[in-house]
Amino acid sequence: MTKPVRWGILGAAKFAREHMGPAIHAANGAELAALATSSAEKAAPFQAFAPGIAVHQSYEALLADPSIDAVYIPLPNHLHVEWALKAMQAGKHVLVEKPAALHEAEFDQLIAARGEAGVLAAEAYMIVHHPQWQRARELVQSGALGQVKHVSGRFSFDNRADVDNIRNRPETGGGALRDIGVYVFGSTRFVTGEEPQEISAQIEWENGVDVLSNVQAKFPSFLYTAYVSTRLQPHQEMAFHGDKGVLRLTAPFNPRVFGEARLELHQSSHAGGSGRMSEERFPVADHYKLQVEAFGRSLREGVAYPCPLEFSRGTQAMIDGVFKVATDL
Known part of the structure; x- marks a missing residue:
């Protein structure tokens, strides 16, 4: 053994x-x-x-x-x-x-x-090991959505009351982008296999840490929008929008804490017609x-290994890019 x-x-x-x-x-x-x-x-x-x-x-x-x-x-x-x-x-x-x-x-x-x-x-980066994300990548890259033209991400929680939390301290590398930006950025890269070409962003700061960031990016084949915050009502969602379907993840980043991991695939039966929705659930998977x-x-x-350092380096490059363009404004 x-x-x-x-x-x-x-x-x-x-x-x-x-x-x-x-x-x-x-x-x-x-x-x-x-x-x-x-x-x-x-x-x-x-x-x-x-x-x-x-x-x-x-x-x-x-x-x-x-x-x-x-x-x-x-x-x-x-x-x-x-x-x-x-x-x-x-x-x-x-x-x-x-x-x-x-x-x-x-x-x-x-x-x-x-x-x-x-x-x-x-x-x-545990989410790439979760079956909902492996399935999302399979659906997108197999063409189930047609040509993906837009991706959106949202991730927020509110920890303003926890003033001693390391996420609220600049000297410990705090802030929303480093804590949860890795999810909305890395998951997009994981599913699509693409890297951003252009980035724009707006950041709100509080006591030296970013607490709300709104990000727009142009990838080779789609546009991207996302926000992350440590000062908003808890929420998380990812959506991949193609010309033949929409894929929505309702608890993409910490399922079983935020809610059940669920994929919703919305597809139209014909152009302009009423849509149909299929759903896949992953109630027991533990990505840790x-x-x-x-x-x-x-x-x-x-x-x-599904998530080598080289992949994580690419996500950090995107985070660095957001800080740079927001600071240069």
């Missing part, structure tokens, strides 16, 4: 406690083996669902543990590159939370370090668990 991938987590972040830790523990071919935190109080919830987990008092101690194969990094955004590089230098495979870096050029450091260490390193299992398959079987 193939040995499971033994995972360690750097830091007892809330997201790791509530989502990725349980996902690693539940994933086939994976074992949540270690956690790095000096707080017994923060370690306790992890020990509750993974009783055998080893607790290291420092990040360095976990990276020095020879029994750990892979490391998940859910630290604040500005620490991602530093600790991803240290983990790779220690010979660990790395899954680092998005955004893996704050600037496109930093991805070059990660890609170079990955090659030098001979490890697998990737951004934890699927992400861990895909990572393990790439390690054990050598299959290509």
Whole structure:
């Protein structure tokens, strides 16, 4: 029997406690083996669902543990590159939370370090592992919508009351674009396989972080509009509009929290006639668990990882482009 991938987590972040830790523990071919935190109080919830987990008092101690194969990094955004590089230098495979870096050029450091260490390193862009997004890409690229001419994305929540949240602090790489812009941008690139040619944007700032961004872009074969915000009523939706159909995702980014993952395919029976709608539902898929299992398959079987650093670099390039054009106005 193939040995499971033994995972360690750097830091007892809330997201790791509530989502990725349980996902690693539940994933086939994976074992949540270690956690790095000096707080017994923060370690306790992890020990509750993974009783055998080893607790290291420092990040360095976990990276020095020879029994750990892979490391998940859910630290604040500005620490991602530093600790991803240290983990790779220690010979660990790395899954680092998005955004893996704050600037496109930093991805070059990660890609170079990955090659030098001979490890697998990737951004934890979990949605590409969800069957709703794999199906969306299949439908669009198979021509089910005809020629796609417009794509729109929306993602918002309101965290203004949580003033100490790292997403509200510029020094920790906060802001809506880096936190959730990766979803409306990366999902469009994933489904269509295209990259933006022109970008325009408007950004609202608050205490040094972007809290509302409205983005327009021209891709080779379609126009694109999207907004992301950390100051609006929670909402998320993606739509791909072609000349023969519309594909709508109603809970595209965190299904099971926001709602059931559902694809709606709207197609007209004839030009100008009344439409028909078919629906596909994905009520139980856990993209965090699927992400861990895909990572393990790439390690054990050598299959290509669905979301390599090169893909994530392209999304960061788009984020950088939005910041640039909005700042240059």
